[in-house]
Amino acid sequence: MFGIFLLLIILLSVGGLLYMFLYGLWTFLIGPLFGISLTEKQKNLSKPILDPEIESLLAAEFSYYKNLSQDLKPLFVYRVSAFLDSQEFEGRGLDVTQEMKVLISASAIQVTFGLTKYRFDNFTKIIIFPREYRSPLDHRFHLGEVNLGGAIFISWDDFRKGYSGNNDNYNVGLHEMAHALRFDKFRSGDRDDFFDGYFDKFIAEGKEEFLRIRAGENSFIRKYAGTNSEEFFAVCVEYFFESPLVLKEKLPDLYRNLCILLNQDPSVPLSNGMPIRSAFFKAITDDRGKLYFSSSLSYTRLIITYCLGFVFLFMLFLNKLQGSETAGDSAIFIGLFSIVYIAAGGFTMSASFKKFKLFENSFVVSYSLNPLLKDIVLPYERMISAKLSRGESRYRNNLTVHSDFLDITYANGTRIESKEFPIDSVGTETMEKVAAFLKKEKVMIKIVGGNWSHERIDKVINGLGA
Numbered sequence: 001m002f003g004i005f006l007l008l009i010i011l012l013s014v015g016g017l018l019y020m021f022l023y024g025l026w027t028f029l030i031g032p033l034f035g036i037s038l039t040e041k042q043k044n045l046s047k048p049i050l051d052p053e054i055e056s057l058l059a060a061e062f063s064y065y066k067n068l069s070q071d072l073k074p075l076f077v078y079r080v081s082a083f084l085d086s087q088e089f090e091g092r093g094l095d096v097t098q099e100m101k102v103l104i105s106a107s108a109i110q111v112t113f114g115l116t117k118y119r120f121d122n123f124t125k126i127i128i129f130p131r132e133y134r135s136p137l138d139h140r141f142h143l144g145e146v147n148l149g150g151a152i153f154i155s156w157d158d159f160r161k162g163y164s165g166n167n168d169n170y171n172v173g174l175h176e177m178a179h180a181l182r183f184d185k186f187r188s189g190d191r192d193d194f195f196d197g198y199f200d201k202f203i204a205e206g207k208e209e210f211l212r213i214r215a216g217e218n219s220f221i222r223k224y225a226g227t228n229s230e231e232f233f234a235v236c237v238e239y240f241f242e243s244p245l246v247l248k249e250k251l252p253d254l255y256r257n258l259c260i261l262l263n264q265d266p267s268v269p270l271s272n273g274m275p276i277r278s279a280f281f282k283a284i285t286d287d288r289g290k291l292y293f294s295s296s297l298s299y300t301r302l303i304i305t306y307c308l309g310f311v312f313l314f315m316l317f318l319n320k321l322q323g324s325e326t327a328g329d330s331a332i333f334i335g336l337f338s339i340v341y342i343a344a345g346g347f348t349m350s351a352s353f354k355k356f357k358l359f360e361n362s363f364v365v366s367y368s369l370n371p372l373l374k375d376i377v378l379p380y381e382r383m384i385s386a387k388l389s390r391g392e393s394r395y396r397n398n399l400t401v402h403s404d405f406l407d408i409t410y411a412n413g414t415r416i417e418s419k420e421f422p423i424d425s426v427g428t429e430t431m432e433k434v435a436a437f438l439k440k441e442k443v444m445i446k447i448v449g450g451n452w453s454h455e456r457i458d459k460v461i462n463g464l465g466a
Contacts, residue, residue: 050077057102064110079109079118086119087126094130107173111181114263115192120184124150131157144172146179169242178237197416198261200444201384203229205257220250241266256280277414289360293433356421358437380441384409387446
């Protein structure tokens with residue numbers, strides 16, 4: 001009996017090692033060697049085929065391109081060419097020229113140049129009017145617009161005025177391409193994951209200025225930005241590229257978050273290899289400050305785990321009392337199984353016993369029952385959103401856990417990551433404290449499910465309560 005058990009352990013160990021070897025072989029050798037699409041993409045980005053006409057038009061008429069370092073100009077030309085080829089250009093009341101195609105495409109690449117995914121897959125047509133036009137959708141006069149049907153509309157006269165060099169923070173090209181970047185998220189396509197994930201943080205950080213504009217108070221940013229969050233973003237993009245130094249001085253937090261969101265800093269010359277996003281995040285330190293809140297723990301699952309282990313040990317004791325011929329082999333098997341179960345189960349369960357704490361300077365997750373695991377420390381500036389879910393069932397650590405959950409989305413370097421934390425018996429009063437504190441730290445709050453007093457919590461989230 002013991003021999004069979006030992007053989008089973010050996011087979012499982014060998015199988016695990018073989019799986020790890022094959023996975024590594026495929027991931028790091030076979031995949032890159034035969035990944036044709038990835039290889040071709042990398043080849044195109046490193047050695048783009050440049051169109052002399054596009055290069056000449058950009059050098060003569062597009063100031064953003066002129067200010068790029070020499071090592072980035074070929075990449076910009078390549079992206080403009082790729083974007084241009086992906087679009088159908090249609091003129092309404094004018095003949096479309098190569099100049100129009102190149103410069104409008106360049107405005108899109110200007111907005112997306114810091115992103116890994118730079119084309120709008122869900123937009124396939126750009127319609128150009130000679131001047132402002134009456135929209136077929138709302139029958140009002142427009143300078144430009146974007147619709148979810150996959151079309152971008154541009155007034156050519158106003159597009160040229162936006163790039164005339166007067167830095168008046170009106171640029172219809174940048175404005176509509178900012179809308180297209182956002183709307184591309186609403187449908188499946190080749191999108192930049194960091195941009196999609198960090199947008200909530202930009203909105204949370206800019207909410208105070210947005211509400212000020214909407215209320216008609218004085219602001220460096222024009223009133224139209226207070227229409228809604230989408231217009232707020234599009235107008236901010238205009239200011240970001242047209243008056244970066246002034247925006248940086250007057251609204252430094254808003255400017256900083258636009259730099260992180262778009263992975264660009266137009267206040268300084270852009271050169272290859274600059275770690276834009278990581279440069280704007282503060283280093284994680286041990287200075288947590290004052291503790292404001294700590295969640296509680298329930299030990300029920302841990303107690304059940306250890307009780308089952310001791311049940312197995314009790315079975316071992318009964319087996320010994322029987323004194324049968326097979327008692328020796330059974331005792332060894334049950335004994336080993338009990339020890340492994342208690343050790344592994346205890347470690348796994350203690351690892352799931354997390355307490356989240358709200359400090360003055362950071363959100364901290366501590367493993368209260370497992371000293372081998374280090375605390376997770378997240379500065380609030382890296383936290384994007386916190387979702388509070390009541391009474392959900394989730395599969396975790398080979399167990400179905402029914403609990404309240406706190407899901408945190410945060411920026412980790414150049415990636416957007418998420419972590420979930422089970423929290424036990426959290427009432428409305430506690431959620432009010434958590435929501436109010438995180439709102440103050442400009443973290444987007446979301447409430448899902450359960451019987452919390454949503455009205456009370458919503459007042460806190462929206463700034464209407466205490």
